[in-house]
Amino acid sequence: MTPAEENYLKTIYHLGKVSNQAVTTNSIAEQMDTKPSSVTDMIKKLSEKGLVHYKKYQGVSMSDQGNKIALSIVRKHRLWEVFLMEKLNFAWDEVHDVAEQLEHVQSEKLIEKLDRHLGFPRFDPHGDPIPSKSGKVLQVEKVLLSACDTGDKGIFVGVNSSSTEFLQYLDKLNLVLGDRIEILFKESFDDSLQIKAKGQKVTLSGKAAMNIYIQIDEL
Amino acid sequence: MTPAEENYLKTIYHLGKVSNQAVTTNSIAEQMDTKPSSVTDMIKKLSEKGLVHYKKYQGVSMSDQGNKIALSIVRKHRLWEVFLMEKLNFAWDEVHDVAEQLEHVQSEKLIEKLDRHLGFPRFDPHGDPIPSKSGKVLQVEKVLLSACDTGDKGIFVGVNSSSTEFLQYLDKLNLVLGDRIEILFKESFDDSLQIKAKGQKVTLSGKAAMNIYIQIDEL
DNA sequence: ATATAATTTTAGTTGTATCTAAATTCATAT
DNA sequence: ATATGAATTTAGATACAACTAAAATTATAT
Known part of the structure; x- marks a missing residue:
């Protein structure tokens, strides 16, 4: 390949x-x-x-065969992202481009040893699941914020874009993966949202809401 | 590039x-x-x-320009080798091939952060010096065992081949970088050597002696 | 000094991955 | 049902990095 x-x-x-x-x-x-x-x-x-x-x-x-290969590349990409953030202290908006290169290094042994070194992480810094060696992917019930309604509550579990601009925008808003989010009000005119996170009120544009995943609280 | x-x-x-x-x-x-x-x-x-x-x-x-680039690649290669051995527990005969790939990943930031993560090592697992960011290379006074004579003593500081076969051969002999070595006898017929390392007597062929560097004790 | 051998370069080809421009097929709107 | 436009494919070209075979240069040996 x-x-x-x-x-x-x-x-x-x-x-x-x-x-x-x-x-x-x-x-x-x-x-x-x-x-x-x-x-x-x-x-x-x-x-x-x-x-x-x-x-x-x-x-x-x-095809099944192609799927297996694709999953192994996604696995490598996400493991390297974890490495870059956890071990080398990269910011979460910086890891993508470097991981794009590292994912093409060919060595089964390397990736298995990296996995162990990182403590077998299950999610990458953007909240995406890391496929297992055999190609299994943990699927979390997550919903785009743009698909939520006033009153919905949940945990910020993922992003839909890994672009530098978007991730730095979230940094500015002080929104971090794992934050508890409550939707205070949804403006139907422009789909913007008023949310509460870490006790603070934040306004999100419709575009931003289309790039944030939350896991809605179970009833 | x-x-x-x-x-x-x-x-x-x-x-x-x-x-x-x-x-x-x-x-x-x-x-x-x-x-x-x-x-x-x-x-x-x-x-x-x-x-x-x-x-x-x-x-x-x-050229000067080419030299700078070559040194930066050597730097990357050797830093990755240290990473693979120190952090991922690769054996020293396994690191070369993987480092050959990792050295081509393009990211200044990556290599500087890796360097810090590793504690700014000055030598790689084979005893070779790691060029500094600015291209300076520490030169250790080292001599091939094959150029030594009976009675010479020193420390095993480097190898002249990174081939799997040779490195595993050294593993079998229980010879490790940093070992103190004394040349008991040099056979002029076939250039083989009797040496003492870690209190044990070992016989080395002329070929093996041409791939082992020692730093001879100062007087 | 010159023939022979070894080394190096040139010329032309191949495979990969891209591109532009043109042709084909598909979707859709009247 | 057919014309128009969008999407897709084909044909032909380019750049990279390798190759083979042949030519040119340098080294060497008598």
Whole structure:
């Protein structure tokens, strides 16, 4: 597996996860900041290797074999993110780009030893689950803040974007993974939210609310 | 800088270090397990970038700029080797191949934070000095065992090969970096050596002696 | 001094991953 | 039902880094 192939598999995996249907050529190109024709080329290659299911003009989806590989890359990426934050004291908005490179280092032994060194973490610094060696992914019942209503309460368990700008924005708001959040008021006009976290009132734009996951309290 | 360019620079740096004269195309090809024609191509490229000095048929040598880059790669390689051994408990014969990949990860911040995390080590697990951020290399007065004579005493400070076979051979002999070594007898017939280390007598072949560095006791 | 051998370079090819521009197929709107 | 536009694929080109085979240069040996 080349880094390019791995990156395509990872992207197709992620896009397929959110949409739950065949992934389009254009969406892959946009996500990877490349051209649709390049995507078609690579899809053919992955298809011939049996890593994705593909029919011309009908989009792609992961094969079992491709899924396994994608999960192993996601596992590596997230373990490295934990390492960078926990051991090297990177800020959570800095880890993504470096992990993008580290995830392509080829060594089973390395990643298993890293996993042990980190104490077998189950979530990365952005709240995303770390797939197990065998490819199992813990699924937490999480909901986008934008899908919540006035009065809902829960715990901030994940973000929908790992962009530097967004993560630094959360830092400014003093919002940290694990914070207890209560929705005080939802403005239907622009979908902005008034929330309470750590005893403080905060206003979130609709866009921000679409990038924050909470785990709603059980009844 | 691509990984390929970095690997060439590193190889030319190492070969230039031992010979102290222009490095030949063939020696680079042999070292990198590639063909001389491929080497010529890359040398031209590096030369155009001003990273090496090159005249057709006359071999190459490092430019100041190339030297700086080579040293930064060596620095990364050796810091990762320390990390793999100290933090992840790799054996010293396993670290080289993984470090070969990790050294190409591009992030100044990563390597500085790794350096701090490791406590600013000055030597790697094979006894080689780790270049400083600014490119300074601690030079230890070390001598090949094969160049020593009966009666010489010193400390085992480095190896001349990082091959798995050789390092595991040393493990079998129970010889560890830092061991005090005394040369009991040098057989001039085949250059084999009788040495004493940790109170035990050991016989070393001439070939083994050419891969072990000791720092001879000061008078 | 010159023939022979070794080394190095050149020329042309291959595989990977990208691109642009053009052609094809699909979706949709009247 | 067909025209229009969007999405996708194909065809052909480029850059990188390797290769083989042949040519050019340097080293060496008689």
